[in-house]
Amino acid sequence: MVKVEIDSPTVRYTADLIEADYVYSMSEAMVEGNVCRVRPRDVRMTFRTKRNVPRLGVMLVGMGGNNGTTVVAATLANKLGLSWRTKDKIQYANYYGSITQASTVSLGNGPQGEVHVPLKDLLPMVNPNDVVFDGWDISSLNMAEAMRRAKVLDVQLQDQLAPHMNKMHPRPGIFDPTFVAANQEDRADNIIAGNKQQQLEHIQADIRDFIASSKVDKTIVLWTANTERYCDVTDGVHDTAENLLDAIQKNHPEVSPSTIFAVAAVLEGCTYINGSPQNTLVPGLQELARQRQVFLAGDDFKSGQTKLKSVLVDFLVSAGIKPVSIVSYNHLGNNDGKNLSAPAQFRSKEISKSNVVDDMVDSNSILYAPAEKPDHCVVIKYVPYVGDSKRAMDEYTSEIMMGGHNTIVVHNTCEDSLLAAPLIIDLFVLAELCERIEFSVAGNKFQGFHSVLSLLSYLCKAPAVPPGAPVVNALFKQRCCIVNVLRACLGLAPCHFMNLEFKASDASVWERSKSALVPEESGSKKQARSPHEVRTIA
Numbered sequence: 001m002v003k004v005e006i007d008s009p010t011v012r013y014t015a016d017l018i019e020a021d022y023v024y025s026m027s028e029a030m031v032e033g034n035v036c037r038v039r040p041r042d043v044r045m046t047f048r049t050k051r052n053v054p055r056l057g058v059m060l061v062g063m064g065g066n067n068g069t070t071v072v073a074a075t076l077a078n079k080l081g082l083s084w085r086t087k088d089k090i091q092y093a094n095y096y097g098s099i100t101q102a103s104t105v106s107l108g109n110g111p112q113g114e115v116h117v118p119l120k121d122l123l124p125m126v127n128p129n130d131v132v133f134d135g136w137d138i139s140s141l142n143m144a145e146a147m148r149r150a151k152v153l154d155v156q157l158q159d160q161l162a163p164h165m166n167k168m169h170p171r172p173g174i175f176d177p178t179f180v181a182a183n184q185e186d187r188a189d190n191i192i193a194g195n196k197q198q199q200l201e202h203i204q205a206d207i208r209d210f211i212a213s214s215k216v217d218k219t220i221v222l223w224t225a226n227t228e229r230y231c232d233v234t235d236g237v238h239d240t241a242e243n244l245l246d247a248i249q250k251n252h253p254e255v256s257p258s259t260i261f262a263v264a265a266v267l268e269g270c271t272y273i274n275g276s277p278q279n280t281l282v283p284g285l286q287e288l289a290r291q292r293q294v295f296l297a298g299d300d301f302k303s304g305q306t307k308l309k310s311v312l313v314d315f316l317v318s319a320g321i322k323p324v325s326i327v328s329y330n331h332l333g334n335n336d337g338k339n340l341s342a343p344a345q346f347r348s349k350e351i352s353k354s355n356v357v358d359d360m361v362d363s364n365s366i367l368y369a370p371a372e373k374p375d376h377c378v379v380i381k382y383v384p385y386v387g388d389s390k391r392a393m394d395e396y397t398s399e400i401m402m403g404g405h406n407t408i409v410v411h412n413t414c415e416d417s418l419l420a421a422p423l424i425i426d427l428f429v430l431a432e433l434c435e436r437i438e439f440s441v442a443g444n445k446f447q448g449f450h451s452v453l454s455l456l457s458y459l460c461k462a463p464a465v466p467p468g469a470p471v472v473n474a475l476f477k478q479r480c481c482i483v484n485v486l487r488a489c490l491g492l493a494p495c496h497f498m499n500l501e502f503k504a505s506d507a508s509v510w511e512r513s514k515s516a517l518v519p520e521e522s523g524s525k526k527q528a529r530s531p532h533e534v535r536t537i538a
Contacts, residue, residue, distance in 0.1 A: 002121040004107070004490070011491040018049045018123070020491030043442055047489045049123055050436035056126045057216030058428050059207065059270075061261050062225025063135030063170040064146035066334050066388055066417040067275070067301075071224075071424050072133050072168070073147055073161050079129040080164075084156035091154070097422035099458070100125060100429045105483050106495060122486045126432050128425050134210045136203075136261075137170035137225075140190035144168075150334070152388050152417045171206050174199050174257035179228040179278075181342030187335075195251040196260060203264035218435065220428045221265035221272050223258050224301075224420075227336070228278040229344035230351075231256045237284075241291060244284030259285060266294045271431045273456075274298030274464075275424065277348040281452070281464050289451040295431060297453040300461040301423045304414030305330060305392035306356050307475060312408070313357045314474040316398055321406065322367040323374045325397040326357065331381040332390035334416060341382040355462055356473045390414045423459045430456060430482070437489060458482055 005013075010021040024043045029036055060068045077093035084091055095101035104116040141149060144166035147158055175191040177184075192202045211219055231238070231254045237247045238254070247255050248263065258280040265272040266289050274280045277300040289296045302310070305328060316323050331337070340346050357376065361368050392412040400406050434453060438446040449455065450466040457463035457471075458478035465471050472478055484494040501510045 002117045004117060004121055006490050006492065008491055016051055018047075018051060018489065020047045020489060021045070022047055022488050022491055024488070045442070045488075046440045046446075047491075048438050048446060049433075049489045051124050052436075053124045053126055054217035054432070055130070055132070055215065056428070056432055057132045057134065057210060057214050057219040059210060059219060059221045060133065060135035060424075061173065061221065061223045061258070062137060063133070064137035064139045064141055064143065065225060066150040066152055066336065067224040067420045067424065068135060068137070068170075069143060069147040069150050069165075070152050070417040070421040072143060073153055073157075073165065074421055075128045075131060075133070075425070076161060076164055077157060080160075082157065082160050084154055084160065086154055086156075091157075095128065095422060095425065097419060098128075098425050099479070099482070100426050101128065101422070105486075107492075109499075109501070119483070119486070120429075123433060123489055124436075126429050128429065131428070132214045132216055133168075134214065135170055136173040136206070138173040138175045138184075138188040138191055140169070142166050142169050146170075150388065150417065152415070172202075173225070174203075174260060176257050178253065179231075179256050180226045181339045181345050183338055183341070184226060184335075196248045196255055197251065199257075200248055200260050200264050203261055204268055207264060207268045207270060218432065219268075219270045220431055221261060221270050222275060222424060222428060223261060223273065223280065223298075224275045224424060225258070226339045227276045227345045227348050228256050228258055228280075230279050230348050231259070231282070233279065233282055238282035240284050241288035242284075244282065244288065256280065262296070263288065266292050266296075269294055271295040271297070271435065271453075273427050273431060275301045275420075275427070277351065277462060279348075286452060293448070293451065295434065295449070295451055295453045296464065297427065297431060297456045298460055298462075298464045301420045302356075302459060302461040303419035303423055304390065304416065305394065305412055306461045308410065308412060309394065310356050310360075310473050310475040310478075312396060312410075313360050314476060316396070317360045317364050317367065320364075320367070322399040323357070323361075323396055324399055325375045325395070327375075327377045327379075327395045329379045329381075329393045330390060331383040331386065332388070332416060333382065333384040333386040334388045334390075336416065337380070337382040337390075338384075340380050346380055351462070359471055359473050388416045388418075390416045427456060427459050430459075455482060455485060 012019045022045045024045050026041050028039045028041055062068050078095060082093050100120045103119050105119050105122065107115050107117055139146065144162040147153065147161065147165060170190065172190045172192045175188040192199050207219060234254060236243055237252055238244055244263065248260065256278065258274065258278060259282060262272045262280055262285050269292065271294060281296050281298055286296060313323055357374065361373055392414055394410045396408040398406045431453060434449050434455060438448050440446045452464050452466045454463060454465040454469060458475065463471055480495065487494060504510065
């Protein structure tokens, strides 16, 4: 672990808090005819981050599935420091694929060059090894048996983990055959009986029981179960918190199991994360979360093919190249693929995968006319033999200069659950951290993030955002958002990659500037400014 300390009068450390003054610089742009008028604006802010890392509990919906068993097994293997022999080498447990656990960020330049530190060391964060897991599943297999059924991990590792996992049993889940494929019924031997109100109360009681028995300080509930069909969002049912709770009470058929879990989590004060593409986070649920000051995040883990797509299309459009056709084909053989073989469940996934390029296309009016978009086709097929080793094939056809065309074809073998599990870890680690961050804007009272936690967009195919907020899918922007918010909590400017100190013809000016004030602050007539002043620069 690297200890990061900020040497600045604008950053204050106490036993409980890191408090940092910060200047948030933004630009307000208005198009008037053929003139784009831009007004730079600086806003003074103060960030506070609680330093005490809680004992965290994570309750997984779909705990006995491929993702759930892989997350639990991986954290246990890391905690125990396990190793096992593969056909190539001795493999040691790790958290590769997790941005919090296995990526670094730049803090600046020094005599030794650019200094990078693990992202997890920027601020106090939960160690996944210390997380207590529980959850629900419609299958009654214990976690060791479920791990073997998933066929994700090497057998030698499974054998070492089985004695630690065979006493872990998922709690009964909610099974509604109208929301998942009919082929899931053969797994459903561990279900909560009763109507939707009774199921809601059962889930709430499970959460309270877990908190009491495990002695955790806080709990996050995360959906990693089957993709559901879209529910038919209806006024009077899903539009307000009151109507949603009333619809559950009346056993309304268009309230999905995932929404029942989400409502239970919010009522118990737990952050809820939706890792599948269905429209769980209906307006009434969002209103309930705002009322209870609880976070919601989603939708759908962005792990393999879609993550690459959000990089490639961003690259093409940013380079002035016009993607006109994107065709994405997948086949996989795990239970996710089996469930997605049903048309209604596939439609949820198709929507999630198809919208990932929209913001990048909308950003370039030179390439695209209003409402113009690339042809975008997504195909998913179930092939049992390949198991969790999903095959993804993409063809990107683009128009280039003078009527030419460029075609990029990508074949991507994604070990589905081994890509998704690190995202689950990042989601609960970052969501918990966000619960400990608050900020003051221009001297107003301190507040937390909006209940729809869009900061986690990097990890989601179809990011949920607050009403009226822009949806960002470009991967580079999403990661920069996370890193720069964490830097802001330390009073550090955003990573801008300008490196002007290496671009001047006379580099000595940078050394001399260390002892000089910026021009605005120099001179005997400088005026003291409030630490919360908002400055507008004409």
